[in-house]
Amino acid sequence: MFDVIVRGGTVVDGTGAPGFAGDVAVKDGRIAAVGQISGEARTVVDARGRVVAPGFIDPHTHFDVQLLWDGAARPALEHGVTCVVPGNCSLSLAPLKADDRKAVVGMFQQIEEMPPEAFTTAFEWTWEDFAGYRAAIEKGLSINVAPLVGHSVIRLWVMGPASQERAAFPDEIAAMQALLRECLKAGAVGLSTSFVDLDAHGKPVPSRYAQFDELDALCAVLGEFGRMLQVVPEFYATDITIARIDQLAELSIRHGIPTTFSPLFDTLAVPDNAERAIARVEEQFARGARVWPQMQTRPIDISFSLLRPSLFFARLPRWVRILRQPLEQRVAALTDPDTRAKMLADLGPDGGEAMFGRLVARGGDACPPEYVGKTLSEIARLRGQPAGLALIKLSLENGLDVAFLSASQGHQSTDRIGPMLAHPLVHIGASDGGAHLASFSTYGDTGYLFSEFVRKAGAMSLEKAVAKITSETADIWGLKDRGRLAPGQCADIVVFDADAIDRGDELPAFDMPGDGMRYVRAARGVDTVLVNGEVAYAQGAYTASRSGVVCV
Amino acid sequence: MVLSRQRRFVTPGPEETIEELAARALPGQPLQAAVDSIKSWNLHVFAMRRPPGLMLGSDVIFVEPPVSNG
Numbered sequence: 277m278f279d280v281i282v283r284g285g286t287v288v289d290g291t292g293a294p295g296f297a298g299d300v301a302v303k304d305g306r307i308a309a310v311g312q313i314s315g316e317a318r319t320v321v322d323a324r325g326r327v328v329a330p331g332f333i334d335p336h337t338h339f340d341v342q343l344l345w346d347g348a349a350r351p352a353l354e355h356g357v358t359c360v361v362p363g364n365c366s367l368s369l370a371p372l373k374a375d376d377r378k379a380v381v382g383m384f385q386q387i388e389e390m391p392p393e394a395f396t397t398a399f400e401w402t403w404e405d406f407a408g409y410r411a412a413i414e415k416g417l418s419i420n421v422a423p424l425v426g427h428s429v430i431r432l433w434v435m436g437p438a439s440q441e442r443a444a445f446p447d448e449i450a451a452m453q454a455l456l457r458e459c460l461k462a463g464a465v466g467l468s469t470s471f472v473d474l475d476a477h478g479k480p481v482p483s484r485y486a487q488f489d490e491l492d493a494l495c496a497v498l499g500e501f502g503r504m505l506q507v508v509p510e511f512y513a514t515d516i517t518i519a520r521i522d523q524l525a526e527l528s529i530r531h532g533i534p535t536t537f538s539p540l541f542d543t544l545a546v547p548d549n550a551e552r553a554i555a556r557v558e559e560q561f562a563r564g565a566r567v568w569p570q571m572q573t574r575p576i577d578i579s580f581s582l583l584r585p586s587l588f589f590a591r592l593p594r595w596v597r598i599l600r601q602p603l604e605q606r607v608a609a610l611t612d613p614d615t616r617a618k619m620l621a622d623l624g625p626d627g628g629e630a631m632f633g634r635l636v637a638r639g640g641d642a643c644p645p646e647y648v649g650k651t652l653s654e655i656a657r658l659r660g661q662p663a664g665l666a667l668i669k670l671s672l673e674n675g676l677d678v679a680f681l682s683a684s685q686g687h688q689s690t691d692r693i694g695p696m697l698a699h700p701l702v703h704i705g706a707s708d709g710g711a712h713l714a715s716f717s718t719y720g721d722t723g724y725l726f727s728e729f730v731r732k733a734g735a736m737s738l739e740k741a742v743a744k745i746t747s748e749t750a751d752i753w754g755l756k757d758r759g760r761l762a763p764g765q766c767a768d769i770v771v772f773d774a775d776a777i778d779r780g781d782e783l784p785a786f787d788m789p790g791d792g793m794r795y796v797r798a799a800r801g802v803d804t805v806l807v808n809g810e811v812a813y814a815q816g817a818y819t820a821s822r823s824g825v826v827c828v
Numbered sequence: 829m830v831l832s833r834q835r836r837f838v839t840p841g842p843e844e845t846i847e848e849l850a851a852r853a854l855p856g857q858p859l860q861a862a863v864d865s866i867k868s869w870n871l872h873v874f875a876m877r878r879p880p881g882l883m884l885g886s887d888v889i890f891v892e893p894p895v896s897n898g
Contacts, residue, residue: 443842443885471886480884487885488839510888513872519837519888556834563829593878 278303278317279809282769285323289761290330292743300328302767305809305823310761319811321804323771327738330746330759331358331420331768331805332722336506336538336570337709338362338388340369340423344399345789347416348818351719352709354799355779356770358807359758359827360709363424364538365508366470366483370409370425371433371455377401380429382476388711389587393790407462410826417824418812420768422755424506425459427469427494431482439482440475449493456497465753465828466504466533467494471520473508492527499531504753507537514549521556525565534752538570539706542693543686550696557701568752570705571696573725575688577782578715579638579795581679582610582671586715588682592622607676610668620664627662629653635667635680640784642677643670652680679784690728694735697725697744703752704744713794720779720797727778738774755827766827767809776801837890840883846874849883853891869893 280302287310288295299313309315332355339349340362349360362368365387372380381395403409406425413421431439434451444452456467469483469491495505505527509520517540524535542550553569560567580586582599589595598609598619609615623631632652639648647655647670656666671678687693696702704725708718722745729735736744750759757766780798788794805813810823838853850862857865867874867881869890874881883889 471888478878480882484884484886487842491886510872515835515890515894516872516888518834519890522831522834556832559829559831563831 278308278313278315280319280321280767280806280811281313281315281317282321282323282328282771282804282806283313285326285328285771286774287761288327288329288739288742290743290746290759292739292747295327295739300761300769302769302806302809305767307761307763307765307767309763321771321811323803325773326771326803327774328761329356329742329770329772330761330765331770331807332356332745333359333361333749333753333755333759334707334709334722335361335536335703335705335749335753336364336707337718338364338367338384338390338711339421339709340367341384341390341394342710343413343417343421347413347822347824348418348812349710350818351796351798353419353805353807353818354802354813355720355722356772356777356799356802356805357419357722358768358770358805359420359422359755361422361424361465361753362710363426363464364468364506365473366426366428366468366481368409368424368426368429368468370403370406370429371459372429373404373433374401376429376432379432379475383428383473383481386476387473387481388708389585389713389715390711391584391713391788391790391792393792394788398789405462406459406464410463414826416822417826418807418818418822419824420758420807420827421824422465422753422828423463423826424466424468424504425456425464427467427483427486427491428481430455430459430467430494431486435482440479440485442485443487444490449490452490453493453497456494457500460497460501460503463826463828464503465755466506467498468506470508472510488523492530495527495531495533498533502533502754505533505535507535509537511539511541514546514552517549517553518556521553521560521567524567525560525563528565528567529563534566534568534754536568536570536703536705536752540569540571540702541576541687542689542696544689545686554696554699554702561701568701568703570703571693572687572706573693573697573704573721573729574779576685576716578682578685579679579782580682580715581641582606582668582676584714587712588715594619594622603676607672610672616665616668619668620662623664628664628667629656629662632663632667635682638679638681641679642674643679644674690733690735694729694733697729698736698740703749705749713788713792715795717779717782717795717797720799723777723779723799723801726774731775758827767806769804769806770802771804773801773803833895835890835895836892837888840885840887840889842885844883846881846883849889853889866891
């Protein structure tokens with residue numbers, strides 16, 4: 277008697293091999309058999325007309341805090357994702373001393389745009405070390421987690437405020453090595469670092485103060501375990517990205533570790549950016565390095581309102597400062613004629629037409645209906661105001677609750693991106709799941725891979741697409757017994773309709789702690805998701821199963 | 829495997845100043861010219877960063893102009 281049989285589907289086993297008609301049987305959380313199976317099971321999942329594949333793995337997320345109250349990392353799981361990697365970009369929630377929590381929460385807010393309530397109202401801080409954090413999330417997981425530990429928090433733990441002032445002394449580097457070793461023993465899948473991020477005060481995060489010899493020493497510890505180094509490079513500058521690829525290659529070869537950098541974007545503003553980076557990756561792989569560029573599937577769209585800070589204004593420091601103020605002060609600043617004049621002057625002589633004119637009023641909020649769906653340029657004309665002033669005044673008149681969409685900011689050419697995603701050395705990832713909550717939806721990139729790049733563009737076969745986000749990801753990250761449908765493998769399984777799997781429309785949801793808002797996309801075409809042999813999602817609903825584990 | 833030529837760079841040493849870095853990276857040049865060159869090749873540090881010129885241990889500092897890939 278099996279526990280589960282997924283019966284009658286097309287088995288796409290994650291290896292890239294052609295799909296075949298068959299069943300998948302599960303016993304004790306593992307796959308027991310694949311093929312024509314005659315036995316019985318306590319649960320039978322009808323997969324006729326559907327694809328049966330290994331669960332998808334998302335290697336770049338920031339679900340660190342959400343996992344403390346939502347063990348399914350909703351809505352990632354319903355998209356067929358059965359394993360997430362949080363702790364990217366040098367930031368994790370452990371190891372973290374109680375006195376340093378405020379500083380790290382500020383970094384999460386600044387870099388990943390997470391609301392403060394997510395850290396203050398939804399859970400109790402019960403840990404400082406990595407094992408304690410692991411125990412805290414493991415209480416309620418229905419998705420698997422392979423957590424990275426952040427370089428910035430390791431540095432902060434060892435050096436305190438000096439972590440954002442100077443290079444580390446040899447004894448401090450040794451202490452960081454010992455701490456990293458402890459984290460890896462407690463289940464960290466690797467180390468993340470950042471070369472670009474700023475904290476809540478606009479100061480570089482601790483990892484950026486590290487000399488290369490510090491990173492090298494930490495990678496020596498990763499080498500003891502064969503674990504991953506993830507970095508955020510200066511992705512907006514090709515020469516610097518290539519320099520980072522070379523640094524990663526040196527570390528990879530010297531310590532025998534896999535490395536990955538994310539994101540790698542395609543942009544028509546620098547048409548050879550991704551192409552040159554990939555060419556360098558090819559050269560470095562040829563000499564034995566492992567440097568995996570992560571590329572996301574979705575185009576870059578950013579939504580914002582003046583209700584909260586947004587990365588949309590990253591190039592306007594005055595706007596950032598004003599929008600980071602508490603609501604009352606923010607409204608006062610936006611209303612003050614002198615302040616407003618300075619803000620508008622920042623936009624240039626056209627009053628913001630070039631910068632803001634193509635923004636579209638999203639609707640579904642307090643925006644007057646006559647403006648919904650119109651560009652800010654059109655709205656400005658209707659109101660007889662320059663675009664920047666129209667943005668501010670329209671927002672003030674409606675409690676700041678007017679959201680705008682800045683579509684297609686880059687990475688939107690399917691013809692260019694499809695072949696890159698199919699490239700054997702390009703790692704599909706960089707979803708940023710669980711971050712940038714009020715800027716864009718970070719869920720559904722896997723559905724978009726199938727709808728846009730398999731069905732519409734034919735950039736790769738269904739089997740190849742499945743392999744890219746299952747077995748290849750598991751192999752890159754060293755996730756043992758994940759990513760394939762074969763006897764003995766962990767039974768992470770997704771059943772989906774190959775003709776329908778997709779991401780839904782981007783919609784605001786008010787399901788974050790403190791009634792916080794985020795943009796989400798529901799899954800389309802995903803029927804059933806099993807995690808370690810238990811049905812975690814079926815026919816549009818999450819189950820009570822809590823079969824997820826820290827899978828390192 | 830021979831790697832293709834890419835732009836050469838260094839990383840700053842602990843507490844290293846721009847003058848010290850320029851002298852190290854471009855030893856054959858007059859100091860001020862070397863400093864000016866380093867600054868002009870690294871706008872990501874010396875123009876776009878706040879405060880401008882704050883060098884961090886992890887920075888990539890180019891020691892030559894962009895190379896032709898044509």
